Amino acid sequence: MEKAFQYVDYLWDEKKAKSLGDDQVALFLYRSNILGQDLRITNYGGGNTSCKTIEKDPLTNEEVEVMWVKGSGGDIGTLTRSGIAGLYTERLRNLKKVYQGIEDEDRMVGLFNHCIYDLDSKAPSIDTPLHGLLPFKHIDHLHPDALIAVAAAKDSEAVTKEIWGDSMGWVPWQRPGFDLGLQLEKCLEENPDIRGIVLGSHGLFTWGDTSYECYMNSLEVIERASEYIAKKVTENGEVFGGQKVESLPxxxxxxxxxxxxxxxxxxxxxxxxxxxxxxxxxxxxxxxxxxxxxxxxxxxxxxxxxxxxxxxxxxxxxxxxxxxxxxxxxxxxxxxxxxxxxxxxxxxxxxxxxxxxxxxxxxxxxxxxxxxxxxxxxxxxxxxxxxxxxxxxxxxxxxxxxxxxxxxxxxxxxxxxxxxxxxxxxxxxxxRMPKEKPLSRRVAIVTGGAGGIGKAIADKLVAEGANVVLTDISKDNLKEALETYNRDEVATAICDVTKADSIQKAYEEAVLAFGGVDMVIHSAGLAISKSLEDTELSDWELLQDVLVKGQFLMAKKGVEIMKKQGLGGDIVNIASKNGLVSGPNNVGYGTAKAAQQHMTRLLAAELGEDHIRVNTVNPDGVIVGSRIWEGEWAEGRAKAYGIDVKDLPAHYAKRNLLKEIILPEDIANGVFACVGILEKSTGNIINVDGGMANAFPR
Structure with missing residues (x-):
C-alpha cells in the first residue's frame, strides 16, 4: 500500500524490492536511487548512503562486518555497484586510535584506503567515517531543502527540539571529516533513542535496521520538517519581504x-x-x-x-x-x-x-x-x-x-x-577529473540534423564533447534523433532554413539551451538532377532557397551571436564536388553548390578579424545513409551515367582515386577537422570524395 506524503515522493515499489531478495547491497542501491529521484530530498551528487553486511574475510575466512558506502564524486540517484566503496567497519573504527585531531583530517582520508575490503571499490569519500562510526545497518545522509532550512535557521538547535522533541539529535556546523564522525557518535551516545541527527548548516542523518525502515525514516523526518515550514510560511504571509519587481510575461x-x-x-x-x-x-x-x-x-x-x-x-x-x-x-x-x-x-x-x-x-x-x-x-x-x-x-x-x-x-x-x-x-x-574532449565548452547548431549527413555530423561533434542543437523541418525526425542522446548533450529546434523568422526562433532556442553558439554547420540540403530543358523555375528557386539563402541566413544570425560572445567561432558549409566540377543534368544543383562555396570564401575574408573561421566540406557520392538519395535524385544521376540505381554506390566508389565508398561519417570527420583540428585555417575547401582529380580546388 502506497504511503501518503505531501512534501516528498514515496517511490518504494515492494514488488521491485522483493525481486532483490535479501541482497542488502542491492536494496541499499535501490533505496539510494529512488531517494535521488526527488530533488527536494537531495540534488545531483549530493548526500550519500550506506549499508553494513556480514561477509567472509578472504584472508581469514572469518565473518566480518563490511560497510558499503557511496564513493567519492558519485550521485545517489544513479548509483550502481561500481560507484560504491566496501570497507572493513572495524578497521575504520580503529582509526580513532591514530586520529590526532582536526589538523589530521586530510591524512585520515588516505588511511581509509587501508580499510578497503572490496578491491573494486570506488575511492572512499570524506563522509565515510560519518557512516562508519554509527552502528546502524542502513544510513542516509541527505540534503533536503526543508532540513537545511532548519539547519540554517539562526536558532537551529531550538527549532530542531520544537519540531521533533527528543527524537532527533543536533550537531553544530563542522566541516565534513573524521572529527564530524566522532561528533555524530558522541551525539548518539548521549541520546541513544534518537531516530536521526540534524547537522547545523549542512543536512540530515537518518537510519534503520532495514533499507525500507531507513527509507521511511528519512521520508517521515523530511515530511515533518516540511509541514512545519509550510505552517510558518502561512502564518508569516509574505515570502522574502514581498514582491519588489514584476515579472515580464x-x-x-x-x-x-x-x-x-x-x-x-x-x-x-x-x-x-x-x-x-x-x-x-x-x-x-x-x-x-x-x-x-x-x-x-x-x-x-x-x-x-x-x-x-x-x-x-x-x-x-x-x-x-x-x-x-x-x-x-x-x-x-x-x-x-x-x-x-x-x-x-x-x-x-x-x-x-x-x-x-x-x-x-x-x-x-x-x-x-x-x-x-x-x-x-x-x-x-x-x-x-x-x-x-x-x-x-x-x-x-x-x-x-x-x-x-x-x-x-x-x-x-x-x-x-x-x-x-x-x-x-x-x-x-x-x-582527478578526466581530460576534457576537444570540443568541450562549445555549442554547434546543425541544419538538417535529424538524419543522414547532418545526424552523422551531430554524432561526431557530441562524441568530441560539443553540445549540439539539431534543426530540421520534420518534428518527428527530430524527436527520433533526440532519443539517441542524453538530455545534456543535445537540444532540437524545428527550422525551415528558407525562412528568416524560423531561423531566428531556432537560434533563440539554441541560446536558451546552451548559452550561445560557436559553430554553425549548414548541412540541410536537397538535390534535383535535371537537364536545362527539364529544370523548372520552381526547381531552381527551391535549390537556391535551401542551399544558398539558407546558408546566408544561418550565417547572418550565427555571426550576430558570435560577435556578442566575442569568443570567435566556426561556420562550416556542406557543399558538393558538383560546385567545382561540370556535369550533365545538374544546372540547378551545381550552380547552388558553387554559390555556397564562394559565399564561404567571401565570409572567410570578412570575418577573420573576429576570429570566425569559415570553411567548406565537399562530399561526393554519399549514398549510404543519405536522405538526398531518396527519390528522384538517385534516378536522375543513374540516368545521367547510364547505369541502374542499384549500381550507384559501386559506380561512385570506382570513380574516385581511393576506390572508397563515402559515408556520412566521413563527412562528419571532415567537419571535425575544420572545427577541432585546423585551428588556423579559414576559407578552405576540404574534399571528402575519395579523391576526384577533376575536383581538386587548386
Whole structure:
C-alpha cells in the first residue's frame, strides 16, 4: 500500500524490492536511487548512503562486518555497484586510535584506503567515517531543502527540539571529516533513542535496521520538517519581504534571456569558455523579484554542496527588466563594470581567507547570474554542470525561504566557506577529473540534423564533447534523433532554413539551451538532377532557397551571436564536388553548390578579424545513409551515367582515386577537422570524395 506524503515522493515499489531478495547491497542501491529521484530530498551528487553486511574475510575466512558506502564524486540517484566503496567497519573504527585531531583530517582520508575490503571499490569519500562510526545497518545522509532550512535557521538547535522533541539529535556546523564522525557518535551516545541527527548548516542523518525502515525514516523526518515550514510560511504571509519587481510575461522573459545570454556567456568566459543554462521557474521568480533579494543573495549559501557548485554568491544584474537590449555595445557597457566588480570581490575573498598551502585562485567569474523580472542564468564547463548549479541554487532559495519563515537565514562564515571551496582534498578531486574532449565548452547548431549527413555530423561533434542543437523541418525526425542522446548533450529546434523568422526562433532556442553558439554547420540540403530543358523555375528557386539563402541566413544570425560572445567561432558549409566540377543534368544543383562555396570564401575574408573561421566540406557520392538519395535524385544521376540505381554506390566508389565508398561519417570527420583540428585555417575547401582529380580546388 502506497504511503501518503505531501512534501516528498514515496517511490518504494515492494514488488521491485522483493525481486532483490535479501541482497542488502542491492536494496541499499535501490533505496539510494529512488531517494535521488526527488530533488527536494537531495540534488545531483549530493548526500550519500550506506549499508553494513556480514561477509567472509578472504584472508581469514572469518565473518566480518563490511560497510558499503557511496564513493567519492558519485550521485545517489544513479548509483550502481561500481560507484560504491566496501570497507572493513572495524578497521575504520580503529582509526580513532591514530586520529590526532582536526589538523589530521586530510591524512585520515588516505588511511581509509587501508580499510578497503572490496578491491573494486570506488575511492572512499570524506563522509565515510560519518557512516562508519554509527552502528546502524542502513544510513542516509541527505540534503533536503526543508532540513537545511532548519539547519540554517539562526536558532537551529531550538527549532530542531520544537519540531521533533527528543527524537532527533543536533550537531553544530563542522566541516565534513573524521572529527564530524566522532561528533555524530558522541551525539548518539548521549541520546541513544534518537531516530536521526540534524547537522547545523549542512543536512540530515537518518537510519534503520532495514533499507525500507531507513527509507521511511528519512521520508517521515523530511515530511515533518516540511509541514512545519509550510505552517510558518502561512502564518508569516509574505515570502522574502514581498514582491519588489514584476515579472515580464513568459514569452518576453525568454526573448530577453535569448538576447542577453550570449553577452553574459562571453563575459563569464573571460578565463574559461562556459556553457549556459536558463531558468525562470516560479520558485526562481519569487526570489529574484523579492524585496529581500539584495539582502539574502550576498550572504551566500549554507550547505557545502550548494556553494561548491554555485560559488559563494550570485551576480545580480542591475538592468531593468524592460531595458531595450538591442544596442549590444550599450548593454555591454553596463554589464562589464558589474562583472569587473564581481571578479575583484572574489579576488579579495580569496586573498583574505587563503592559507599558505591553498591552491591557486580559480576562475573568478560568477556561476549564477540573476536578472530580476526575467530569470536566472548559470554558466559552467558543460551543460550538466551548469544545469546542476542552477538546481542547487534553487535548493538554496528553498532553504532561504524556509529559514526566513522559521526565524532568520544564516549562511556559513566566509572563512568556513573558503576552507571547503579550497580544501586540498577538493582540489585533488578536481585534478582527478578526466581530460576534457576537444570540443568541450562549445555549442554547434546543425541544419538538417535529424538524419543522414547532418545526424552523422551531430554524432561526431557530441562524441568530441560539443553540445549540439539539431534543426530540421520534420518534428518527428527530430524527436527520433533526440532519443539517441542524453538530455545534456543535445537540444532540437524545428527550422525551415528558407525562412528568416524560423531561423531566428531556432537560434533563440539554441541560446536558451546552451548559452550561445560557436559553430554553425549548414548541412540541410536537397538535390534535383535535371537537364536545362527539364529544370523548372520552381526547381531552381527551391535549390537556391535551401542551399544558398539558407546558408546566408544561418550565417547572418550565427555571426550576430558570435560577435556578442566575442569568443570567435566556426561556420562550416556542406557543399558538393558538383560546385567545382561540370556535369550533365545538374544546372540547378551545381550552380547552388558553387554559390555556397564562394559565399564561404567571401565570409572567410570578412570575418577573420573576429576570429570566425569559415570553411567548406565537399562530399561526393554519399549514398549510404543519405536522405538526398531518396527519390528522384538517385534516378536522375543513374540516368545521367547510364547505369541502374542499384549500381550507384559501386559506380561512385570506382570513380574516385581511393576506390572508397563515402559515408556520412566521413563527412562528419571532415567537419571535425575544420572545427577541432585546423585551428588556423579559414576559407578552405576540404574534399571528402575519395579523391576526384577533376575536383581538386587548386
Amino acid at each position: 513568459a514569452e518576453e522573459r525568454k526573448k530577453k534571456a535569448a538576447q542577453l545570454m550570449p553577452l553574459l556567456r562571453g563575459m563569464a568566459s573571460s578565463e574559461n569558455q562556459m556553457i549556459g543554462h536558463f531558468t525562470d521557474s516560479d520558485t526562481v521568480l519569487e526570489y529574484i523579484n523579492s524585496t529581500d533579494l539584495e539582502r539574502l543573495a550576498p550572504m551566500g549559501t549554507s550547505c557545502p554542496d550548494h556553494f561548491l557548485r554555485t560559488k559563494i554568491q550570485p551576480l545580480i544584474l542591475t538592468l531593468d527588466s524592460n531595458e531595450d537590449l538591442s544596442n549590444t555595445e550599450e548593454i555591454k557597457g553596463k554589464l562589464e563594470p558589474l562583472f569587473g566588480k564581481y571578479r575583484e570581490e572574489y579576488k579579495e575573498y580569496y586573498e583574505k581567507h587563503k592559507h599558505d598551502n591553498s591552491p591557486a585562485m580559480r576562475d573568478p567569474n560568477p556561476v549564477i547570474i540573476i536578472y530580476p523580472g526575467v530569470g536566472m542564468f548559470s554558466f559552467a564547463k558543460n551543460k550538466q554542470t551548469a544545469r546542476v548549479a542552477s538546481e542547487f541554487y534553487v535548493n538554496a532559495i528553498n532553504v532561504m525561504r524556509g529559514a526566513e519563515s522559521i526565524s532568520a537565514y544564516t549562511s556559513l562564515p566566509r572563512q568556513e566557506a573558503f576552507d571547503i571551496e579550497y580544501w586540498l582534498l577538493e582540489e585533488a578531486k578536481l585534478q
